[in-house]
Amino acid sequence: MGPSLAAPIEFSATDVNGKVHQLSEERGKWVFINIWATWCPPCRKELPELAAFARAHRNDPIRIWGLSVDTEQSPDEIALFAQSFDLSYPIFKVDPTSLRIFGNIPGIPTTFLINPSGEIVARHVGGVTGADLMRMIQRNQSNK
Incomplete structure (x- = not known):
């Protein structure tokens, strides 16, 4: 069974540029956790959508x-890959076992939505569009 959807989760990781990020520092914002890999075709397909969404909402309380x-690529290689897609949001190389906190991840890409209180309120398996992301927020606004 996955984590309780009513409890704030804590997760921290160091991004590919060496900066430590803590999910608790994002309280008050909607946070999309997008789990992906460089070798995954559906992941590659959704990256331009995620990049555009992040740019469009950079001044809103929404983060990605x-x-x-990836297990074969170094953080530097992943950073170069992310740069090639113009990803302006934090990118992390993580050990898949560290993702247990998010519950069941049946495949990638998988995107979780964390509400402003720090609770997991939605999960989408498969590629997403910017419109999908906005719908996820709209469906969960009463759960803030």
Whole structure:
């Protein structure tokens, strides 16, 4: 069974540029946790959508974190890959076992929505569009 959807979760990781991020620092914002890999075709397809969404909402209380589960690439290689897609949001190379806190991840890409209180309120398996992301927020606004 996955984590309780009513409890704030804590997760921290170091991004590919060496900066430590803590999910608790994002309280008050909607946070999308996008789990992906460089070798995954559906992941590659959704990256331009995520990049555009992040740019369009950079001044809104909405964040995206990209968690790469690549095992063969170094953080530098993942950073170069992310740069090639013009990803302006934090990118992390993570050990897939560290993702248990998010519950069941049946495949990638998988995107979780964390509400402003720090609770997981939605999960989308498969590629997403910017419109999908906005719908996820709209469906969960009463759950803030």
